[in-house]
Amino acid sequence: MIRLEKRPQPSRLWTIVTPLLAVVLTMVVGGIMFALLGKPPLEAIRTIFWDPLFHPQFAGYSRPQLLVKAGPLILIAIGLSIGFKAGIWNIGAEGQYIMGAVTGAAVGLAFYPSDSVLLFPLMVVAGALGGWAWAMIPAVLKTRLGTNEILVSLMLVYVAENILASASSSWLRNPEGMGFPGSRNFKQWPAVFNDELVANTGMHWGVVAAFIAVIAAYVLMARHIQGFNIRLTGEAPRAARFSGVSPARIVILCLGISGALAGMAGLFEVTGPAGQITIDFNSGYGFTAIIVAFLGRLHPVGILLAGLLMALTYIGGELAQLMLGLPGASIQLFQGMLLFFLLATDVFTNYRIRFAKGELA
Amino acid sequence: MDPVLLVASIMVSATPILLAAIGEMVVEKAGVLNLGVEGMMITGAVIGFAAAVSSGSPVIGFLAAALGAAVLSLSFGFLTQYLLSNQVATGLGLTLVGLGLSALVGASFEGVRAPGLGKLWIPGLAEIPMIGPMFFRHDFMVYVSLLLVAAVWAFLKYTRAGLILRAVGEDHESAHALGYKVVRVRMAAIFFGGACAGLGGAYVSLVRVPQWTEGMTAGAGWIALAIVVFASWRPLGVLIGAYLFGGVTVLQLNLQAAGANVPVELLSMSPYLITILVLVIISARGVHGAPGSLGRSFHASA
Numbered sequence: 275m276i277r278l279e280k281r282p283q284p285s286r287l288w289t290i291v292t293p294l295l296a297v298v299l300t301m302v303v304g305g306i307m308f309a310l311l312g313k314p315p316l317e318a319i320r321t322i323f324w325d326p327l328f329h330p331q332f333a334g335y336s337r338p339q340l341l342v343k344a345g346p347l348i349l350i351a352i353g354l355s356i357g358f359k360a361g362i363w364n365i366g367a368e369g370q371y372i373m374g375a376v377t378g379a380a381v382g383l384a385f386y387p388s389d390s391v392l393l394f395p396l397m398v399v400a401g402a403l404g405g406w407a408w409a410m411i412p413a414v415l416k417t418r419l420g421t422n423e424i425l426v427s428l429m430l431v432y433v434a435e436n437i438l439a440s441a442s443s444s445w446l447r448n449p450e451g452m453g454f455p456g457s458r459n460f461k462q463w464p465a466v467f468n469d470e471l472v473a474n475t476g477m478h479w480g481v482v483a484a485f486i487a488v489i490a491a492y493v494l495m496a497r498h499i500q501g502f503n504i505r506l507t508g509e510a511p512r513a514a515r516f517s518g519v520s521p522a523r524i525v526i527l528c529l530g531i532s533g534a535l536a537g538m539a540g541l542f543e544v545t546g547p548a549g550q551i552t553i554d555f556n557s558g559y560g561f562t563a564i565i566v567a568f569l570g571r572l573h574p575v576g577i578l579l580a581g582l583l584m585a586l587t588y589i590g591g592e593l594a595q596l597m598l599g600l601p602g603a604s605i606q607l608f609q610g611m612l613l614f615f616l617l618a619t620d621v622f623t624n625y626r627i628r629f630a631k632g633e634l635a
Numbered sequence: 636m637d638p639v640l641l642v643a644s645i646m647v648s649a650t651p652i653l654l655a656a657i658g659e660m661v662v663e664k665a666g667v668l669n670l671g672v673e674g675m676m677i678t679g680a681v682i683g684f685a686a687a688v689s690s691g692s693p694v695i696g697f698l699a700a701a702l703g704a705a706v707l708s709l710s711f712g713f714l715t716q717y718l719l720s721n722q723v724a725t726g727l728g729l730t731l732v733g734l735g736l737s738a739l740v741g742a743s744f745e746g747v748r749a750p751g752l753g754k755l756w757i758p759g760l761a762e763i764p765m766i767g768p769m770f771f772r773h774d775f776m777v778y779v780s781l782l783l784v785a786a787v788w789a790f791l792k793y794t795r796a797g798l799i800l801r802a803v804g805e806d807h808e809s810a811h812a813l814g815y816k817v818v819r820v821r822m823a824a825i826f827f828g829g830a831c832a833g834l835g836g837a838y839v840s841l842v843r844v845p846q847w848t849e850g851m852t853a854g855a856g857w858i859a860l861a862i863v864v865f866a867s868w869r870p871l872g873v874l875i876g877a878y879l880f881g882g883v884t885v886l887q888l889n890l891q892a893a894g895a896n897v898p899v900e901l902l903s904m905s906p907y908l909i910t911i912l913v914l915v916i917i918s919a920r921g922v923h924g925a926p927g928s929l930g931r932s933f934h935a936s937a
Contacts, residue, residue, distance in 0.1 A: 278719070278934065365721055415911075421918040424670065424723070425861045425910075432854050432907040440900035564727055601742050603849070607735030613728040614710070617720040623717070 278625040288623040293580070304410055304608050305614075313598050322590030322605075329593075336589045338476030342547050343480035343588050346371070346539040348581035350563035352487045353532030354427055355389065355572040356495070360508040362528045366412065366427025368560025369434035369534045370405035374537020375544040376434075377404025378549050379457060382466050383446060389465040395468060398479075398541055405537015406530055408434065413529035417522035417561065419616035423529070431560070442553045447536065458553035460544070468546030480542025484581070487535060492574040500504050536560060565613045642769040642887065646777055647843060649881025650836040651676070651852075653780045655859035656866070657787055658831020663863055664791065665824035665929035666804035670726025671711055671854025674733020675829050676836035679704040681737040683837025685744055693841055697776065698765040700837030708829025709735065712822045714848045719932045729846045734850065741799040741847045749845045752776070755832045758883040776838055781874075783831070800824060801936050804926035807933040817933050832856065854907065861910045866915055876913075 298546045301323075305315035326336040350367050363368075378401030385393055411430060415421035446457040460467050471477045495501035506514040507524045515521065539559065548555040566584050570577030591605030621627075655672050662669050680705035687696025711729045714720045738843040755778065757771040803820045804809045811817050839855065840847050860881060866872025887902040896904075 280934065309817060311834045365727060398894070415918070417917055419915060419918045420921075421914050424866065425864070426858065427912060428857050429854070429861070429907045430913050436900040436904035440898055444898075473916040561731065565731065568724060601739055603735055603738030603742060605735075607739055610728060610732035610735045613724075614732055617725050617728060618714050618718050620720060 278621070279628050281623075282460045284623045289571055289628050292619045292623055293571065293576070293616060295619045296427055296569070297583070297594075298611055299615040299619070300612045301613060304604075307604065307607070308600065310602070311600070313373045313600055318594055318598055318600060319409035319424055321594040322608075325593055326586055326589040329530045332593060334430045334474075336593065338470070338474050340582060340585050341476035342478070343585035344557045344560065344581040345476075345478070345484045346543050346561050347566050347584055348484040348578055349480065349487055349539040349542075350532075350536045350560060350583060351566035351570065351577045352484070352574060353535035355567040355570065355577055356491060356504060357528035357532050358508075358567060359495070359572055360504045360524050360528050361511070364409065364412070364427050364526055364529055365424055365426045365534050365564060366409075366429075366431045366560070367532060368558065369427065369431035370408045370533040370536035371540040371543075371560045372431075372438050372556050373408040373540070374401040374534075375540030375548075375555065376438060376446070376551060377401055377407075377537070378541035379460075379544050380441070380446060382460075382545070391465070394468070394479075394545070397545065398400060398538060401541025402534040402538045405540065406534040408537070409529040410526075413533075416529075417494055417525050422527070427529075428625040438551070438556070439553050440568065442551050442620020446551050450551075455553060459550045460546075461489055461549045463617060465547055468542055478546045480539060480541065480546060483538060483542065488574045488578050495574070499578075500527065536563075549627060562609060565609055569616055571623040587612075639765060639768045641889075643763040643773070643863035643914045645878060645881045645885045646770070646773060647881075648884045649877045650775050650777050650780050651843065652855055652862060652880055653784065653877035654776075654835035654838065654872065654873060655832045655856055655935050656862040656877055657780075657870065658828040660863045660866065660868060660870065660873055661787060661791075661800070661831075662824045662828035663797070663929055664804045664868060664926055665800050665821050666807055666926050666931065667715065667821050668722045668726065668930040669708070669711055669729070669734065669825060669828060670723060670855075670860065671708070671729025672828075672911055673852060673854065674851045674861050675704040675708055675832035675903055676733075676856040676859075677737040677850070678707050679833025679836030680746070680840035680852055681696055681741040681836075682747055682845060683746075684840040684844050685740060687749050687837075687841055688744060691750050691906055693750055696841055699838050700833040702833070704833025704836065705826045705829035706734075709822070710834070711829075711838070712825040715932065716818045716825075719934055722784050722930050722932070728917050730856070738849045741849060745849075747847065748784070749841050749847075751845070752842050774841065774842060776834070778835075784874050786872050786923070789914075791870070800928070805930055807928045807931070811933070811935055817935070823932075832859075835841075835859070861914055867917075868926065869924065879913075880906065880910070895910045919920055 301319050308318040309315045325332060327333055350371060354364060354367055378397040381400035382393060382397040408430060412423040412426040415426055416423045443455045448456060466632055469479050502520045504524060507519060507521060544555055545550055562584060566577060566580045571579035587605055587609060594600040596601050596623045643742045655676055659672050683696040683700030686699035714725045714768040715722050729767045752774040753771050755775045758810055761767045778844035791801060799815050800820055803815060803817050805839055807817045836852055839852055844851060862876035865876040883906050891899055891902050
């Protein structure tokens with residue numbers, strides 16, 4: 275007879291061990307899955323987790339990609355984690371990410387072909403505002419009317435995708451693009467191109483912003499009164515209310531931060547690695563960031579590491595697709611499994627396992 | 636637009652959401668919030684499609700879809716009920732797993748055509764002019780979905796098991812004190828919800844489209860979740876919600892086809908905008924009828 279006994283405090287050891295355990299379990303089950311698909315399991319795992327960093331031939335290309343992919347994931351996940359801490363479930367980061375990119379790009383393109391150095395910062399601000407505004411829709415509906423933020427933020431992803439489609443095919447379309455969908459290419463516009471800051475590192479402004487966000491989130495959550503209020507709201511909503519924390523303000527704050535960060539991530543992506551507004555420039559980072567936030571235990575440093583790991587699976591997945599003909603979707607499943615195993619093993623963090631004989635009265 | 640065709644196509648377009656929503660309503664009545672409906676639907680869609688194509692029988696497709704999605708939902712049940720994981724996070728995880736799994740399984744079925752589902756003419760009624768072609772000349776799943784709504788209604792209202800299920804959802808501590816097996820009841824409800832979502836997904840891939848494309852449920856599972864809130868957790872409300880939503884979808888598709896002077900994107904986003912609008916109206920009026928223990932983990936502490 276196995277019994278669970280609630281721990282008075284979540285175990286600190288298991289908080290760190292569970293993500294690692296989840297990764298190992300995912301590798302094992304993923305390996306079995308690859309074997310079932312008729313691919314060599316060990317080779318597949320090595321291609322995904324090792325080769326992108328150390329393969330003599332490919333690592334040169336794929337190593338910089340690590341930061342390129344981790345940047346937006348970390349930036350978005352940091353924002354989400356603050357909300358999740360407070361029990362506010364913004365799962366529409368993908369929509370805020372798209373809207374940030376569209377707003378920022380639209381503001382920039384309005385000044386084409388300006389070469390002012392102020393233009394790029396202006397676009398970043400516009401991108402953050404775009405994401406922020408999109409997140410304010412569920413926030414205001416939640417605080418004013420009590421509408422469920424999970425469903426509203428998610429529905430707004432589909433709305434944002436349609437706005438993106440219309441932007442790339444009509445109102446932001448490149449007038450010199452010979453009728454093809456897609457905006458002007460920012461890579462050919464040096465004033466706003468979000469290029470690598472140091473060659474061959476993948477380090478662009480979005481990655482810098484992600485690192486700043488990690489530090490800022492750490493300070494906010496560990497040292498600042500608002501961070502304390504956010505954690506209090508999540509863990510003991512009644513206590514928070516009695517101590518004078520306004521739940522509405524926390525909702526506005528958390529959704530606002532995550533929306534602004536997601537919007538910024540979108541702008542950095544569209545002016546950098548993606549290069550232009552196209553119907554599918556968003557690669558689902560807004561959803562993967564949810565996994566990153568949980569895998570990082572909603573802790574800034576954890577998210578930094580989780581973001582890098584998740585970026586690795588993206589690159590490794592592409593590599594495995596190329597080298598072993600592994601279906602692209604298997605990486606998506608891999609990432610989903612990672613979250614599942616993490617949630618499953620989390621039982622050790624919050625509970626003690628007791629083996630008892632028979633029922634005790 | 637021919638009103639007969641309009642009503643008939645609304646029924647077809649509402650059926651997948653109706654199936655998923657009635658299943659999710661039972662799950663939520665038992666006090667569990669499963670946000671993985673989208674993932675279970677898309678899994679049902681791909682399994683149903685694969686089984687129907689390989690066996691040549693749509694009926695086998697639907698059975699396989701229900702079973703496959705229900706088994707997948709048990710993983711959610713195991714995590715939330717036995718390992719006491721957070722229901723919101725686990726539901727999201729289920730959706731992500733389902734989307735990945737379906738894309739993986741479905742890759743070899745892209746571009747294949749599914750065996751058609753014959754129309755079932757209800758004897759006598761199908762011959763009535765106007766009414767007959769509107770309501771009584773559909774494939775059998777449309778009738779199954781309607782019967783299911785009636786069965787859930789009767790089950791929750793009139794049977795002892797239905798009463799226990801509602802008790803577990805309203806107050807799991809009291810239900811436990813009375814000796815009911817909270818976790819077992821919830822696992823059964825989750826299994827049923829998964830099966831319904833699987834049927835709904837298979838209806839999309841086998842009847843509505845009928846083809847397999849990646850991510851083809853396009854948020855139908857999330858809309859089903861919204862409809863449960865809209866319905867205030869009542870079966871009749873679920874029926875009305877799903878048909879209203881089906882109506883909106885058909886109207887916007889018809890407007891697109893007719894080349895109305897409205898941007899296509901605005902029309903395609905209208906179902907989602909209307910869902911938000913409905914949620915706003917419902918919450919402004921005050922959400923009533925949410926089960927008391929909805930979304931809370933149950934741990935029988937000694």
